[in-house]
Amino acid sequence: xxDACGCSDDKPETESEEAEEAxxxxxxxxxxxxxxxxxxLLAAWITSLTGSPEWLRLPLEIGAxxxxxxxxxxSTLRRLVKGKIGVxxxxxxxxxxxxxxxxxxxxxxxxxxxxxxxxxEEYSLAKTRRGLRALLDLVPAEATVLRDGAEITVxxxxxxxxxxxxxxxxxxxxxxxxxxxxxxSLDTSALTGESVPxxxxxxxxxxxxxxxxxxxxxxxxxxxxxxxxxxxxxxIVEAEQSRKGPGQRLADNIAKKLVPGILIAAALIIAxxxxxxxxxxxxxxxxxxxxxxxxxxxxxxxxxxxxxSVGAASRIGVLIKGGGALETLGKIRTIAxxxxxxxxxxxxxxxxxxxxxxxxxxQVLALAAGLEARSEHPLARAILAATQDRAAVTxxxxxxxxxxxxxxxxxxxxxxxxxxxxPGPLAAEVERMQHAGATAVLIESxxxxxxxxxxxxxxxxxxxxxxxxxxxxxxxxxxxxxDNTITATALGKEAGxxxxxxxxxxxxxxxxxxxxQTRQPTAMVGDGVNDAPALATADTxxxxxxxxxxxAIETADIALMGEDLHHLPQVLDHARRxxxxxxxxxxxxLLLIAILIPLALFGALGLAAVVLIHELAEIVVIANGVRAxxxxxxxxxxxxxxxxxxxxx
Numbered sequence: 001x002x003d004a005c006g007c008s009d010d011k012p013e014t015e016s017e018e019a020e021e022a023x024x025x026x027x028x029x030x031x032x033x034x035x036x037x038x039x040x041l042l043a044a045w046i047t048s049l050t051g052s053p054e055w056l057r058l059p060l061e062i063g064a065x066x067x068x069x070x071x072x073x074x075s076t077l078r079r080l081v082k083g084k085i086g087v088x089x090x091x092x093x094x095x096x097x098x099x100x101x102x103x104x105x106x107x108x109x110x111x112x113x114x115x116x117x118x119x120x121e122e123y124s125l126a127k128t129r130r131g132l133r134a135l136l137d138l139v140p141a142e143a144t145v146l147r148d149g150a151e152i153t154v155x156x157x158x159x160x161x162x163x164x165x166x167x168x169x170x171x172x173x174x175x176x177x178x179x180x181x182x183x184x185s186l187d188t189s190a191l192t193g194e195s196v197p198x199x200x201x202x203x204x205x206x207x208x209x210x211x212x213x214x215x216x217x218x219x220x221x222x223x224x225x226x227x228x229x230x231x232x233x234x235x236i237v238e239a240e241q242s243r244k245g246p247g248q249r250l251a252d253n254i255a256k257k258l259v260p261g262i263l264i265a266a267a268l269i270i271a272x273x274x275x276x277x278x279x280x281x282x283x284x285x286x287x288x289x290x291x292x293x294x295x296x297x298x299x300x301x302x303x304x305x306x307x308x309s310v311g312a313a314s315r316i317g318v319l320i321k322g323g324g325a326l327e328t329l330g331k332i333r334t335i336a337x338x339x340x341x342x343x344x345x346x347x348x349x350x351x352x353x354x355x356x357x358x359x360x361x362x363q364v365l366a367l368a369a370g371l372e373a374r375s376e377h378p379l380a381r382a383i384l385a386a387t388q389d390r391a392a393v394t395x396x397x398x399x400x401x402x403x404x405x406x407x408x409x410x411x412x413x414x415x416x417x418x419x420x421x422x423p424g425p426l427a428a429e430v431e432r433m434q435h436a437g438a439t440a441v442l443i444e445s446x447x448x449x450x451x452x453x454x455x456x457x458x459x460x461x462x463x464x465x466x467x468x469x470x471x472x473x474x475x476x477x478x479x480x481x482x483d484n485t486i487t488a489t490a491l492g493k494e495a496g497x498x499x500x501x502x503x504x505x506x507x508x509x510x511x512x513x514x515x516x517q518t519r520q521p522t523a524m525v526g527d528g529v530n531d532a533p534a535l536a537t538a539d540t541x542x543x544x545x546x547x548x549x550x551x552a553i554e555t556a557d558i559a560l561m562g563e564d565l566h567h568l569p570q571v572l573d574h575a576r577r578x579x580x581x582x583x584x585x586x587x588x589x590l591l592l593i594a595i596l597i598p599l600a601l602f603g604a605l606g607l608a609a610v611v612l613i614h615e616l617a618e619i620v621v622i623a624n625g626v627r628a629x630x631x632x633x634x635x636x637x638x639x640x641x642x643x644x645x646x647x648x649x
Contacts, residue, residue, distance in 0.1 A: 030071045030119030037112045040064035044105065061104040068111035069095060071118055085259055087296040093266075097287040098607060101280070106607045110291065113615035117296070120622055138209035138230060143174035146218075156225040163221040167212045175208045175228040177219035185213040188562070189317075258593075262293040269601070285603060292596035292610045297618040301585030304622055308629030309578040316631060317561040318571045325557040328540050330579030332572065333520040335470055336513060336534070339481035339488065340378075341527045342544055343495055343565075344457040348378050350386035351438060352454040354429040364451030367391045368443050371404045371415045379441065382455045403441070411446040417484075418442060424449045434486035437494055459495055466565040467496040473569065478516065480509045480524075480534065509534035523558075525568060542568070570631075578628045585621045592617045 026032065044060035069092075076088035091114050098107035142153050146164040156174040159165065164180065167173055185197035188210045197213055200206060206219060208228040225231065266286040273282025306323040313320050320326050337343055353361040365383065370391030372380035375398075393413060396406035403416020414421055421442040423430045430452055433440040438454035470477055478499040479492045488502035501512050509524075510533040516522040517539065524531065524538035527545065535541030535556060543556035545563045560567045596613065599605045605613070 028119045028123045030115050030122055033067050033071050034112055034115040034119055037064040037068035037108065037115060040067070041105075041108055041112055044108075058104060061108045065095070065099070065104060065108035065111050068108065068115040071115040072111075085263070087259065087294045087299070090259065090262060090290045090294050093263075094287045094290045094607070097283065097290075101284060101287075103607065106611075109608050110611045113611050117615045117618045117622075120619055138172060139225065139228075140172045140174050144168075145221075159221050159225055161221055161223065165219045165221055167217040167219055169212055169214055169216060171212050173206055173208050173210045173212070173219065175221055175225050176223040177206055177221045179204045179206060180218045180220050182215050182217035184215040184217055187211040187213060258293065258295045258298075262290060265293070266290050281603075284607070285601060288600040288605065288607050288610050289597060291607065291614055292600035292605075293593055294614060295589070295593065297592065297614070297621045298586065298589035300618070301589050301621050301625060302582050304625035305578060305582050305585060305628045308626050309574065312629040312631040313571060313574060316567070316570070318567055318574075319556075319559040319561065320571075320575075321557050325540060326575055327579055327582070328521070329523065329558060329572065329575035331521045332523045332540055332575075333474070334476040334478065334516050334522040335568075335572075336478045336480055336509075336516060336522060336524045336538065337497075338509075338524075338526040338531050338534075339479055339483060339491060340457060342525055343463050343479065343491070343497075344459055346378070346457060348382040348439070348455045348457040350382050350453055351456050352433060353451060354426055354433075354454075355451040356425050356449060359450040361451070362387070362389065364443050364453065365389065367393070367408065367413060367445065367450070368415055368441070368453055370408065371396055371406055371413065371443075375404070378457070379439065379455050383453060408445070413446075414444040415441055416444075421449060423452070426452045431486070434484060435490050437487055437490035439483060439487055459491065460563075460565055462565050463495045466569055469569045470572070471496065473573070475572070476520065478512075480504055480512055480531075506531070506533045510537040513537045544568075574631055581624055581628050585624055588617065588624075589621060 026035075040060045041064045044057045044064065047057045047060065072088045073092050073095075076086070076092045079086060079088065091110065095107045095110050098104075098110065139156050141155070143156055143159060144151050144153055144166040145159065146166060151166060159175050165174065165177060169184070179200055179202050181202060183199075183201045186200050186206060187197055188207065200217075205222075206217075208223075208225070208230040223229070266289055269286040269289060270279070270283050273279040273286075276282075302323065306326060309326055310320045310322065320329070340346055350365070353364055355361050355364050365387040366389035368383050369387050369389060370393035372383050373390055373393070374396065391408055391413075393406040393408050396404055398404055399416065399420070402420040403414060405412065405414045407413065418430050418440060421444050423442055426442065426449055430440045430442070433452065433454040436454070436456070438456040441453050441455065442449055443451045443453065467477055476499070477497050478501065479488065479495070479497045480501050481488045481491075482504050483491075483502055485500075485502040488500050492498070492500035501509075504512065509531060513522055513524055513534050514537060517537075521539045523540040523542055524534045525542045525544055526535055527543065535543065540557045542558040542560065544560045544565075558571065560571070592614070596605070596610055600610050
């Protein structure tokens with residue numbers, strides 16, 4: 001909370017912890033005190049209606065005042081000792097002034113309503129934080145492990161890396177690990193926001209909180225319960241929630257400067273009263289102005305919204321690094337997307353093979369596989385997956401930026417991109433492959449091109465739908481890729497993106513981002529590692545598919561934990577809505593102050609009326625901010641198969 005607002009920041013640590021652990025509305029100490037104070041005020045009002053003597057009514061009003069004032073006066077005094085003033089200071093002075101004027105009922109009403117607003121504020125913040133920490137409840141209370149050849153049950157905190165964890169169908173994983181034996185489908189919706197089960201088999205990394213679906217698993221533990229993926233999500237978001245954006249800094253600066261200004265103005269009003277000979281009247285008006293100009297609603301307007309919004313996003317598998325990232329995301333109008341792994345599945349596959357002369361497609365693939373046998377390049381994995389045959393190629397060397405070269409039966413054989421190898425009679429075939437969105441590699445034997453292999457990394461099935469939704473929402477989209485221009489343009493057209501930048505190195509992507517930024521605020525969506533320069537350059541960097549990836553989670557402004565692109569327009573809409581709520585709250589708070597000050601100054605409203613209006617407005621601001629915590633998972637969209645490449649003639 002802002003230093004300019006209230007006094008919650010100065011509660012003893014144990015008291016603050018108790019408030020955060022409060023499970024219900026009535027367990028918040030400020031609400032409890034306000035309830036008791038309200039009962040006493042009601043009793044005092046009833047006694048006044050019945051014509052009871054003052055000695056019976058006055059103790060009730062004083063009791064109501066003392067109980068409600070207990071929620072903010074002690075902490076206000078602690079702040080004053082530290083040289084800090086805030087809204088609590090204004091309220092304390094106003095209550096004390098009302099008592100000095102003998103207006104015990106007004107003072108008690110002020111303290112009562114302020115205690116309610118403080119309690120609601122505390123409850124709303126604690127509730128949103130509890131919603132985030134509820135993710136930790138996804139970890140089961142116990143886990144089954146194999147130790148000394150026997151299955152035993154232990155608490156998740158007792159798990160250590162290397163343990164073998166047994167996870168039966170329907171059970172949740174207690175921590176992160178790698179599957180040793182078993183095949184299953186995992187429900188990771190609580191972590192990634194994706195409701196489609198994920199197929200898992202030996203070697204698959206699995207994460208805490210996932211639900212095992214169909215088959216029993218034996219999992220090797222790779223992380224402690226305190227440092228697993230679920231705990232990291234919670235810790236990172238909690239740590240980053242306090243990072244302030246421009247809207248919050250503006251509200252804080254206004255509030256901090258307004259409080260001492262109000263005190264000076266009140267002193268001048270009192271002095272004016274003495275000058276004109278009506279000190280009591282203007283002293284009372286000064287007290288009313290103190291309350292009317294109180295900026296607590298302004299100071300709390302953004303923090304409540306940010307905490308609610310960030311917590312809500314985390315529940316659907318989106319990590320937002322605090323208010324700064326959230327506000328910036330709400331201003332974004334241009335979205336730059338990396339191709340590989342973002343718009344595409346990052347699972348390239350061979351979709352066509354062309355051969356020349358007496359060579360067959362099988363021979364072309366076998367030679368390509370022989371050259372790629374030891375390569376870790378994604379294209380190599382696609383070629384190796386397309387055939388079981390391997391030509392016995394030796395002395396394979398990598399030619400950076402070009403391809404591979406080796407020997408087969410004493411002849412030089414090569415595999416590489418067009419340009420390094422002349423396509424010759426396959427020029428038309430290569431162009432056809434590229435126009436279909438495939439990457440073409442040529443295979444050459446003894447100086448003669450013998451074939452071409454088309455490898456395509458298919459678009460994600462939801463890519464076109466997501467781009468259409470972004471365009472309909474007014475965003476400009478652009479694709480950035482290191483692939484060749486023809487292939488990139490074809491894939492961009494298939495996805496619905498007209499602005500395509502191809503043949504880019506990492507530093508080139510950053511330069512393109514800077515160019516886009518001259519037109520509109522720009523976000524970059526990438527994998528968080530290979531696109532690091534562009535992600536860092538953009539106004540907002542959005543890393544996709546980062547579940548379990550420490551580097552991406554730590555470096556990105558926004559992290560989409562899952563692989564579903566539908567989360568992108570959803571979080572953009574969420575950020576725009578949140579920013580709108582922030583502006584509404586700030587505008588309402590400033591308008592309230594602007595209206596109440598002259599009404600209070602000229603006596604149109606008394607202390608009780610101003611207190612009531614002011615605190616009701618603060619409740620409205622809090623309630624409006626909590627609306628930012630409403631977010632739903634994206635609806636599943638039917639998969640749209642990518643068009644098949646026409647076979648070579």
